[in-house]
Amino acid sequence: MRTPHEHHLHVRYAETDQMGVVYHANYLVYMEEGRTRMMAARGLPYHELERQGWALVVRKAELRYRAAARYGDEILVRTWVERVGGASIRFRYELERAGAGELLATGTTELACVDLGTEGRPPTMLPEELRARLGS
Amino acid sequence: MRTPHEHHLHVRYAETDQMGVVYHANYLVYMEEGRTRMMAARGLPYHELERQGWALVVRKAELRYRAAARYGDEILVRTWVERVGGASIRFRYELERAGAGELLATGTTELACVDLGTEGRPPTMLPEELRARLGS
Amino acid sequence: MRTPHEHHLHVRYAETDQMGVVYHANYLVYMEEGRTRMMAARGLPYHELERQGWALVVRKAELRYRAAARYGDEILVRTWVERVGGASIRFRYELERAGAGELLATGTTELACVDLGTEGRPPTMLPEELRARLGS
Amino acid sequence: MRTPHEHHLHVRYAETDQMGVVYHANYLVYMEEGRTRMMAARGLPYHELERQGWALVVRKAELRYRAAARYGDEILVRTWVERVGGASIRFRYELERAGAGELLATGTTELACVDLGTEGRPPTMLPEELRARLGS
Numbered sequence: 301m302r303t304p305h306e307h308h309l310h311v312r313y314a315e316t317d318q319m320g321v322v323y324h325a326n327y328l329v330y331m332e333e334g335r336t337r338m339m340a341a342r343g344l345p346y347h348e349l350e351r352q353g354w355a356l357v358v359r360k361a362e363l364r365y366r367a368a369a370r371y372g373d374e375i376l377v378r379t380w381v382e383r384v385g386g387a388s389i390r391f392r393y394e395l396e397r398a399g400a401g402e403l404l405a406t407g408t409t410e411l412a413c414v415d416l417g418t419e420g421r422p423p424t425m426l427p428e429e430l431r432a433r434l435g436s
Numbered sequence: 437m438r439t440p441h442e443h444h445l446h447v448r449y450a451e452t453d454q455m456g457v458v459y460h461a462n463y464l465v466y467m468e469e470g471r472t473r474m475m476a477a478r479g480l481p482y483h484e485l486e487r488q489g490w491a492l493v494v495r496k497a498e499l500r501y502r503a504a505a506r507y508g509d510e511i512l513v514r515t516w517v518e519r520v521g522g523a524s525i526r527f528r529y530e531l532e533r534a535g536a537g538e539l540l541a542t543g544t545t546e547l548a549c550v551d552l553g554t555e556g557r558p559p560t561m562l563p564e565e566l567r568a569r570l571g572s
Numbered sequence: 573m574r575t576p577h578e579h580h581l582h583v584r585y586a587e588t589d590q591m592g593v594v595y596h597a598n599y600l601v602y603m604e605e606g607r608t609r610m611m612a613a614r615g616l617p618y619h620e621l622e623r624q625g626w627a628l629v630v631r632k633a634e635l636r637y638r639a640a641a642r643y644g645d646e647i648l649v650r651t652w653v654e655r656v657g658g659a660s661i662r663f664r665y666e667l668e669r670a671g672a673g674e675l676l677a678t679g680t681t682e683l684a685c686v687d688l689g690t691e692g693r694p695p696t697m698l699p700e701e702l703r704a705r706l707g708s
Numbered sequence: 709m710r711t712p713h714e715h716h717l718h719v720r721y722a723e724t725d726q727m728g729v730v731y732h733a734n735y736l737v738y739m740e741e742g743r744t745r746m747m748a749a750r751g752l753p754y755h756e757l758e759r760q761g762w763a764l765v766v767r768k769a770e771l772r773y774r775a776a777a778r779y780g781d782e783i784l785v786r787t788w789v790e791r792v793g794g795a796s797i798r799f800r801y802e803l804e805r806a807g808a809g810e811l812l813a814t815g816t817t818e819l820a821c822v823d824l825g826t827e828g829r830p831p832t833m834l835p836e837e838l839r840a841r842l843g844s
Contacts, residue, residue, distance in 0.1 A: 465733055
């Protein structure tokens with residue numbers, strides 16, 4: 301498997317909750333940051349994909365929370381393309397507290413490709429360019 | 437001025453921050469809940485307005501925070517139509533802790549009407565039905 | 573298994589994204605609404621649990637997205653207690669478009685109990701009252 | 709007046725709404741990013757201030773929306789300290805589409821200092837270090 305894409309982000313105050321840690325749903329946002337930055341780094345920004353008439357919609361997500369991220373933390377999001385199917389892609393993620401190297405969370409998301417230009421947005425095969433840029 | 441529309445909502449855990457109170461940007465969401473519930477109560481749900489080809493976009497917002505809302509609170513959102521102009525509407529809001537009657541925040545938002553069906557979404561006159569339902 | 577707890581909510585504009593549907597991370601918020609309303613309905617509101625010195629922290633989450641929720645939709649969140657362990661609880665959820673009866677998403681979350689009053693917030697056994705109220 | 713602090717950020721997909729633009733409440737989050745990055749740049753990160761026992765709570769906010777930010781945009785947030793009072797600070801912001809130099813929004817927020825270590829979190833004078841680092 302290829303080396304992962306690495307993206308650094310800073311926890312925002314808005315992302316914390318009254319437990320004093322990052323609210324759990326925000327890890328899905330961090331993971332999305334990971335995969336969209338990866339796509340941009342490989343030459344196909346996600347907004348460009350939508351402009352061309354396709355979208356990637358999340359079909360499945362799995363998360364395991366291991367340690368709490370806190371305000372003031374910098375987080376390193378590692379993203380792998382785990383599997384490129386005919387009409388879907390699975391990404392895998394590891395989030396760690398940057399510097400400390402402490403694992404915060406792991407997860408996967410599976411995204412299906414849909415055709416934005418057709419009524420009902422039916423699932424469709426992955427565009428060739430996407431496959432070329434994300435495939436191994 | 438007409439009596440305000442009243443909407444009750446419960447603070448969600450997701451809306452708190454590490455200060456142990458509702459994160460300040462969420463009051464704009466609560467105010468939006470107030471005005472869209474008011475529109476629905478007056479027979480023109482906002483999603484119906486968009487379906488007809490218009491949108492209301494926020495141009496100005498002013499908020500004053502007076503006491504902190506907390507998880508577990510029920511909030512009463514009072515909404516008034518403060519002014520109906522040719523191409524914009526101003527709403528006014530008061531949020532209080534339900535039961536306690538304690539004032540949490542006040543604010544106003546001014547929204548302009550735009551035409552979703554025209555490239556660039558130019559400002560447009562308020563549709564007659566909207567004016568009829570929200571005007572005094 | 574007991575009958576599920578049922579909670580109805582309305583999609584907020586703030587919860588949509590530019591694909592015109594509910595942003596996927598918000599389903600975790602809806603599921604949290606489901607389980608906290610269930611706790612309140614069984615006599616132990618979650619804020620009361622925190623006041624007593626315990627918190628439930630999400631350790632795992634799994635989601636499957638089946639159809640898109642939209643602005644204007646009312647959503648029915650069904651919540652089950654799937655398993656009560658010594659120090660954790662697993663909840664299961666089904667979200668459907670109310671009225672239509674169309675399944676939108678399913679998922680599970682596993683939450684561990686931690687002791688807020690002890691430095692480092694160590695995992696702890698579920699308080700007896702919580703077990704009594706959520707256990708079958 | 710000093711030159712403003714400048715911070716660049718990328719719009720996240722999670723921040724858009726179904727109108728295809730950044731949801732209006734998120735501009736408060738962007739402004740907070742502006743002021744907290746400014747504090748960090750001046751040697752007093754906000755999380756350090758809270759660690760020392762103080763918090764800055766938003767008392768007033770005013771926003772004017774001039775053009776819509778979109779997914780894929782990079783935003784330049786300019787932040788000024790507009791006024792340092794005895795117990796409060798007012799910040800002013802300008803957000804523009806980076807590169808294009810197009811003005812997206814302007815706003816101000818007024819924050820009061822509170823004492824986290826005292827029951828009820830009473831307003832308190834600004835700590836000397838904060839005044840020194842943010843004052844002109």
